[in-house]
Amino acid sequence: MSEPSLQEDVDPDGEGQHYVLHLFVTGASLNSTRAITNIKHICEQYLPGNYSLEIIDVYQQKALAEQEQLIALPLLIKRFPLPERRLIGDLSDTGKVLNGLGLSR
Amino acid sequence: MSLESANKPLKSLSKSLTGIRGLDEITGGGLPKGRPTLVCGSAGSGKTLFSLEFVVRGALEFNEPGVFMAFEEKAEELSINVASLGFDLDQLQKDKLIKLDHVHIERSEIEETGEYDLDGLFIRLGYAIDSIGAKRVVLDTIENLFSGLTNQGILRAELRRLFEWLKEKKVTTIITGERGDGTLTRNGLEEYVSDCVILLDHRVNNQISTRLLRIVKYRGSMHGTNEYPFLINEEGISVMPVTSLTLDHPVSSERVPTGIPALDKMLDGRGFFRGGSILVSGTAGTGKTSIAATFANEACRRKERCLYFAFEESPQQIIRNMLSIGLELQEHIDEGLLKFHASRPTLNGLEMHLVAIHKQIKDFKPSVVVLDPITNLITVGSVSDVKSMLMRLIDFLQSEQITVMFTALALNSIINEQTDEGVSSLVDAWLLVRDIESNGERNRGMYVMKSRGMKHSNQVREFMITNKGLELVDVFLGPEGVLTGSAREAQKLQQDTGNVLREHAVSRKDREIERKRLVLEAKIAGLKEDFESMQEELNKTYIEDELRKEVLEKNREQITRSRHNE
Numbered sequence: 065m066s067e068p069s070l071q072e073d074v075d076p077d078g079e080g081q082h083y084v085l086h087l088f089v090t091g092a093s094l095n096s097t098r099a100i101t102n103i104k105h106i107c108e109q110y111l112p113g114n115y116s117l118e119i120i121d122v123y124q125q126k127a128l129a130e131q132e133q134l135i136a137l138p139l140l141i142k143r144f145p146l147p148e149r150r151l152i153g154d155l156s157d158t159g160k161v162l163n164g165l166g167l168s169r
Numbered sequence: 170m171s172l173e174s175a176n177k178p179l180k181s182l183s184k185s186l187t188g189i190r191g192l193d194e195i196t197g198g199g200l201p202k203g204r205p206t207l208v209c210g211s212a213g214s215g216k217t218l219f220s221l222e223f224v225v226r227g228a229l230e231f232n233e234p235g236v237f238m239a240f241e242e243k244a245e246e247l248s249i250n251v252a253s254l255g256f257d258l259d260q261l262q263k264d265k266l267i268k269l270d271h272v273h274i275e276r277s278e279i280e281e282t283g284e285y286d287l288d289g290l291f292i293r294l295g296y297a298i299d300s301i302g303a304k305r306v307v308l309d310t311i312e313n314l315f316s317g318l319t320n321q322g323i324l325r326a327e328l329r330r331l332f333e334w335l336k337e338k339k340v341t342t343i344i345t346g347e348r349g350d351g352t353l354t355r356n357g358l359e360e361y362v363s364d365c366v367i368l369l370d371h372r373v374n375n376q377i378s379t380r381l382l383r384i385v386k387y388r389g390s391m392h393g394t395n396e397y398p399f400l401i402n403e404e405g406i407s408v409m410p411v412t413s414l415t416l417d418h419p420v421s422s423e424r425v426p427t428g429i430p431a432l433d434k435m436l437d438g439r440g441f442f443r444g445g446s447i448l449v450s451g452t453a454g455t456g457k458t459s460i461a462a463t464f465a466n467e468a469c470r471r472k473e474r475c476l477y478f479a480f481e482e483s484p485q486q487i488i489r490n491m492l493s494i495g496l497e498l499q500e501h502i503d504e505g506l507l508k509f510h511a512s513r514p515t516l517n518g519l520e521m522h523l524v525a526i527h528k529q530i531k532d533f534k535p536s537v538v539v540l541d542p543i544t545n546l547i548t549v550g551s552v553s554d555v556k557s558m559l560m561r562l563i564d565f566l567q568s569e570q571i572t573v574m575f576t577a578l579a580l581n582s583i584i585n586e587q588t589d590e591g592v593s594s595l596v597d598a599w600l601l602v603r604d605i606e607s608n609g610e611r612n613r614g615m616y617v618m619k620s621r622g623m624k625h626s627n628q629v630r631e632f633m634i635t636n637k638g639l640e641l642v643d644v645f646l647g648p649e650g651v652l653t654g655s656a657r658e659a660q661k662l663q664q665d666t667g668n669v670l671r672e673h674a675v676s677r678k679d680r681e682i683e684r685k686r687l688v689l690e691a692k693i694a695g696l697k698e699d700f701e702s703m704q705e706e707l708n709k710t711y712i713e714d715e716l717r718k719e720v721l722e723k724n725r726e727q728i729t730r731s732r733h734n735e
Contacts, residue, residue, distance in 0.1 A: 090288040098284070122289065126296035133273045134289030136318060140282075152318075153283035164280035 083107075083115035083165070084144040090137050091123050095154045099138035102155035110167050142166075182389040185233070185305070185341040188226025189219070191408030195384065195393040200365055205332050205342040207362040209353045210369030215380060215401055216345040218254075219369065220307040221247065222405045223343055225256045227305045228266035233341075235305035236268045236297045240313035244269040254405050268297045274317030281319060287327040291334060298340060306335060306342040315356045332361050353385065364388045370396070377518040377549055382408055398520040407524060420444065425537070425572050428467030429460070431641035432600075435617055435626035441598055442622060443536075444570040446563050448593060450577040451602030455613050456634050457576040458482070460600070461539045462491045462498065463639050464574050468537040469501035476535040477509045478526060480545045484509035495637045508533055514545040519558045522546065526562060530571065537572045544578040556595075563595055579603075597621045602632060605653050612654035615641065631657070 087103055089096035100119060107115050122129055122137065132141070140151040142165055151164040184198035193199050200206045200223075210216050217239075224235035239247055247269060248258040261267040270293065298306065311328070318324055335342045344362055346354030353359045359366055366385040371378060381396040399408040426433050426440040433440045441447055447464075449457050461477075468475040479487060487509070488498045501507035510529050514522070530538065546555050559575070566573045575596070593599055599618040604611050615632040617625045630641040631653045642657075652660050 088289070090286075090292070093286075093288070095284050095286060102283075122292050126292050129289055129293035129296060130270055134293060135272060135274055135314070136279075136285045136287055137289040138285060139289065148278070149280065150278050151280045151282050153281050153285040156283035157281075160280055160282045164282065 081114055082144065083111050083142065085115060085117045086141045086143060087117060087119045088122050088128070088132065088134055088137055088139045088141070089119060091121060096138050098154040098156065099140070102158075102161070103140060106155065106158060106161055106165075110162065110165075140164075184390070185227075186231055187223050188230045189222055189406050189408060190404075191397070191399065192382070192406075195382075195397060195408060196365075196387060197391050200341055200343070201387070201390070202341050203336060203339040204364045205335055205344055205362045206365040206367065207344050207346060207354070207358055208367045208369065209346040209348050209359070211348045211371065214348075214369040214371045215399075215406065216369055217242070217247075217309050218251070218401060219367075219406055220309050220343040220345055221251055221256070222254075224267060224305050224307050225251075225258075225261065226405075227341075228261055233304035234266045234268075234301040235307065236270065236294065236301070236303045236340075237307045237309065238270045238272055238294060238297070239309050240272045240274065241310055243271045247271075254403065256405075265301045268301050268303065270294075270297055272313075274313060276317050276319075279317065285320075285323065287314075287324075287331065290327075291331065295338070298338060304340055306340045307345070308342065309345045310347060311344055312346050312354065312356050312358065328358070329361050365390075374551075379518055379520055398523075400520060400524050402524070419568070419570065421570060426467055426471075427460075428463040428470075429639045429641060431630065432615075432639075435628070435630065435641070436598075436620055437623040437625060439623075441572060441620070443572055444567055445572055445597035445621075446566065446595065447572070447574045447598045447600065448577060448596040449574060449600045449602065450579045450593075452579050452604055455602040455604060456632065456639070457578070457602060458487065458541055459491070459494055459634055459639055460602070461541050461574050461576050462487065462496055463494075465507060465537065465539050466491075466496045466498060466501065468572075469498075469504070469506040472506065473537060474505075474533060474535040475501070475507050475537040475539065476529060476533050477507065477539045477541065478529075479509055479511040479541055480514050481542060482511070484511050493636065494634055494639065508535070514549050517549075519546060519549055519554055522549075523558050523562060527565065530566075530569070535571060537574070538566060540573065540575045542576040542578050544576075560595055593618070605629075605631075607653070608656050610654050614653065 085103070085107070087099065089099060103117065107117060120128065122134060128134065132139075136152040138152065138154060140155060140161075142149040142151070145166070149164050149166075151161060155161050183202040184196070184200065185202040186193050186199040187196075208216050208219055221237060224237050227233040227235050237247070242250070244258075251258060258267060258269060262269060272290070272293075294306070297303065314324060314328075315321070332342075332344075344358060346356070346358045348368075349355035349357075353366060353368065363386075365387045368383045368385050370381040370383070372381060373379075380399050380401065382399045383396045384392045384394065397408050399406055421443040423443040424439040424441065425443050425445075427436070449460050451457050458481075465475045465477055477484075477487075482490070488502075491498050498507060502509070508529075510525075512522070512525070516522075517525075526540075543555065543559060546558070563573065579601075598620040600615060601618045602613055602615045605614045606612075613632040613634075614629045616627075616629045619625075628643075630643065633640045633642055
């Protein structure tokens, strides 16, 4: 159940604030659905129009597990801006998520 | 406390051969098939190599592909590390026999933001297993997860689920774990893996290191419970071939001559039993090596193979020295019947020696083995170590029906205090060579301390090393006791003198008797003459009487006739 990236074209290069996020989930498991809800909520709230989010179901692409060094799922990888960060869990701890995304004020 | 391993009674555990030398013997056929096994030990104890060899041998020898999931080392590092053992991991990966997967987990890169599970690992492992049809899995060292992830509750639940899942997958798994304080593993993995736990250890005693392996538990199976030394050499791990669990060697009643006829005679006339173990002990310079070399020589003369382990002298030295007693060992070497293996005891630890001995024996397949001397091994191990090593060696040799002769230097000439490495109770026969000192000279005496299963002489025999070989001489029992050496010679001379004198005396008496007989005979002849003349005299008167009577008769007739005829 991969979703097309939700690209909002508000100056992608402007100040390097365009976020590229990959969320790895396992089917429709409880943690996965929670994580999807949570990240969408956070993105809409804190990065409106300034992010691309790709949701990948690892069950569909098992080879990815090795390539992406997946262990704990769900996993959110912040590809951009650097540094790359990995957030595991259902992203319910908003404070930590924001901290991980470098959005904490 | 484990959810796993509902032991099925009546159905014996099926096992999966590891291919690691010696281990399959201890475990009675390998690790539990389709179940997880925990291999734990401290850093550098050989866990990774152990598990890697399990996978590689499985792929190469048992046609069981394997997945090696490394949490510590990168795949390339692993390949390089085991290339020295001749394992070509890259090629094996290309051949789809092995799948290496390096799991990288770094806490600093990870933020935990809520509930999670280890599905990623499951999917990854499942994918790897399915992609090559793996039958074996190694997780080395899964405990690294504990340092990468903080939520212990989740981790433990997930690990439990993982092991269950592996069982369902029917893969034979090795999980390695770092040894913790007072526990087998730092994070208590033994709690989840309850079928088989193997502990690896690495100890240094007197600057000599020994690796040890112990099967802590093996549910549903007989196993050896001792600590077994093991080695890592150019052929991988070999667990020491071990005291066999049972004492049920085949035995032979065939006999092996010793090469010293008189000694054979002391041993029921036929020598030692084949497959037996013989200890020759004695003080310095009593000819132990000579006895051993003679024994070896005799084996070669029977066209049997003999392997001679020298821990003191070089082969050349032994060959030269043995020429002086008439043994041409070089000939046997040229024929390929005799092989020397010389090494300094301090070259390596006891276990390494044992392995070297093993390897040589397996390669050369001798029927006679000589270890000369075992005493020197004590420099690299304690008495009990040496004893246990020799015990294992004897076990092995007996099971192979190889006759072995040890020589041992006794530091003390008092019998009760013989330092024979305590092997005297292990061996089947024990020859003791000792000095007998008297009259300002030293002689060698030999006796058979014990010889199981045969009648043997209780006599001390004098043991002589001549240029024609070894000889045993009857100890001379003189009026003053047992005599040896020149005292024996002197006594013998004295006896010889006595003999000559006695012979002389005897002949004088003989002559006198002869003379007496002659006198007697002469007398008898005289008497006979007398008797004959007397008889003749008697006869003469008798004949004269007859004649006279006849003449008278005639005359009377004539007279009568003339009266009538006139």
